[in-house]
Amino acid sequence: MTQRHVDVLILGAGLSGIGAACHLTRQNPGTSYTVLERRSRIGGTWDLFRYPGVRSDSDMYTFGYRFRPWRGTKTLADGPSIRRYVRETAEEYGVTGHIRFGRRAVRASWSSEAGVWTVEAVDEATGETEIRTADFLVNATGYYDYDRGHRPEFPGEERFGGTVVHPQHWPEDLDHRGKRVVVIGSGATAVTLVPAMAGEAAHVTMLQRSPGYVMTLPEHDPVSVLLRKAGVPEGPVHRFGRTRNIALQRGLYAACRAAPGVMRKVLLAGVRAQVGRKVDMRHFTPSYKPWDQRLCVVPGGDLFKVLREGRASVATGAVETFTETGVRLTSGEEIPADVVVTATGLRVQIAGGAELEVDGRKVTTRDHVVYRGVLLDGIPNLAIILGYTNASWTLKADLAADWFSRLLAYMRSTGHTRVTAVATAQDRAAESAMGDSLTSGYIRRGDAVMPRQGTRAPWKIFNNYYRDRRALERSPIEDPALRFDGASAPRTTP
Numbered sequence: 001m002t003q004r005h006v007d008v009l010i011l012g013a014g015l016s017g018i019g020a021a022c023h024l025t026r027q028n029p030g031t032s033y034t035v036l037e038r039r040s041r042i043g044g045t046w047d048l049f050r051y052p053g054v055r056s057d058s059d060m061y062t063f064g065y066r067f068r069p070w071r072g073t074k075t076l077a078d079g080p081s082i083r084r085y086v087r088e089t090a091e092e093y094g095v096t097g098h099i100r101f102g103r104r105a106v107r108a109s110w111s112s113e114a115g116v117w118t119v120e121a122v123d124e125a126t127g128e129t130e131i132r133t134a135d136f137l138v139n140a141t142g143y144y145d146y147d148r149g150h151r152p153e154f155p156g157e158e159r160f161g162g163t164v165v166h167p168q169h170w171p172e173d174l175d176h177r178g179k180r181v182v183v184i185g186s187g188a189t190a191v192t193l194v195p196a197m198a199g200e201a202a203h204v205t206m207l208q209r210s211p212g213y214v215m216t217l218p219e220h221d222p223v224s225v226l227l228r229k230a231g232v233p234e235g236p237v238h239r240f241g242r243t244r245n246i247a248l249q250r251g252l253y254a255a256c257r258a259a260p261g262v263m264r265k266v267l268l269a270g271v272r273a274q275v276g277r278k279v280d281m282r283h284f285t286p287s288y289k290p291w292d293q294r295l296c297v298v299p300g301g302d303l304f305k306v307l308r309e310g311r312a313s314v315a316t317g318a319v320e321t322f323t324e325t326g327v328r329l330t331s332g333e334e335i336p337a338d339v340v341v342t343a344t345g346l347r348v349q350i351a352g353g354a355e356l357e358v359d360g361r362k363v364t365t366r367d368h369v370v371y372r373g374v375l376l377d378g379i380p381n382l383a384i385i386l387g388y389t390n391a392s393w394t395l396k397a398d399l400a401a402d403w404f405s406r407l408l409a410y411m412r413s414t415g416h417t418r419v420t421a422v423a424t425a426q427d428r429a430a431e432s433a434m435g436d437s438l439t440s441g442y443i444r445r446g447d448a449v450m451p452r453q454g455t456r457a458p459w460k461i462f463n464n465y466y467r468d469r470r471a472l473e474r475s476p477i478e479d480p481a482l483r484f485d486g487a488s489a490p491r492t493t494p
Contacts, residue, residue, distance in 0.1 A: 009134035013037035014044015053196025185343030219300035417486030
């Protein structure tokens with residue numbers, strides 16, 4: 001066993017973990033930290049997903065870090081480009097040398113007597129267990145299971161003569177050229193896969209249980225392209241694009257909530273104008289209100305283009321059974337297939353599956369309410385980095401990491417070594433931190449493990465960037481809901 005101590009231990013070297021490390025580097029010079037990453041490369045989600053066409057589902061001006069501009073013009077960037085952006089950000093801020101790859105955190109325990117977190121991590125290459133200690137623990141692993149996606153078992157799968165794959169574990173040697181492909185799903189992954197595979201497949205069918213809202217974005221940001229051609233420097237172009245897109249995201253969401261009937265007509269009219277006469281609009285007419293589930297976006301209308309051209313089609317209905325040669329629906333319709341892709345969603349978990357303990361007692365995250373979306377009540381020196389569900393993930397992740405860095409600076413200046421968020425009975429609510437306004441499957445499944453949110457600020461999750469920016473970036477750290485303890489003293493490294 002090896003044992004090491006740092007001021008801050010970060011779990012995860014994806015978009016959130018690298019962002020948190022960069023904020024520490026920028027705002028807390030002299031703070032020691034280590035990043036534990038289970039995979040062998042930087043990138044997290046963007047290293048895991050390798051399916052055809054993988055891309056962001058938010059515009060890159062808001063999906064990229066605020067402190068390091070995204071310099072491309074593509075509205076939605078491809079996965080390899082995003083991973084490269086995260087890797088280059090880590091290199092620029094000197095984070096890469098702090099990462100320990102191939103380490104899977106299996107248990108994190110807080111000791112009130114010692115005032116430290118102890119994390120057991122397994123080196124998956126050697127099987128060796130490492131013991132690491134830290135004053136603060138930052139969970140930046142996101143909220144889903146990298147080992148397993150959500151994968152319903154369909155009747156008759158065992159007799160299907162073709163290949164069944166899940167996008168989360170895409171085989172490198174899968175060849176879909178000239179084959180009939182069925183993609184089961186209607187979310188962001190499905191609307192990405194269909195046009196990406198249609199170029200080489202004999203035909204691609206998107207099989208959905210029910211329709212979702214789909215909106216087209218320009219493939220390249222037209223305003224940014226013009227500004228660059230006019231010689232405007234990169235900095236102002238990025239600031240303008242980011243400010244504008246934050247406002248557009250927020251405005252679209254607010255409009256869908258305030259006038260769902262009107263926005264439903266607007267969104268469906270946009271689809272109707274692009275799919276052409278051969279595609280039945282029932283496949284794009286959801287039964288729910290706009291933004292009851294996350295809105296899917298497609299760059300340049302690529303999904304609608306392959307539907308118009310007949311290279312892809314949409315089927316709506318429930319799967320009755322797999323057959324030897326395809327899939328049969330409860331309606332009796334049979335869809336021939338050589339390859340079936342189960343784009344059926346994610347499994348939700350916290351801390352990458354590591355067990356959390358406080359003074360020997362197991363922590364059930366669902367029993368805790370979250371303070372400003374960052375701290376869990378009753379658990380000392382633990383931060384959790386979660387992004388938005390109704391906007392770009394990184395907007396909130398950036399704010400959370402910035403606030404955590406301010407918290408550390410405040411504690412250093414005041415001589416405190418321990419902080420605990422303390423909620424009252426009146427602060428607590430049954431609603432998940434992910435909210436109850438979205439009805440997506442992964443949101444419902446995640447309710448079993450996600451922390452709760454409260455009835456009022458600072459425990460209430462508003463999912464509003466402007467409000468969160470005031471609360472996290474500009475408000476004082478000192479708060480009656482926070483209990484600070486301990487006094488600074490030199491610590492001997494174990």
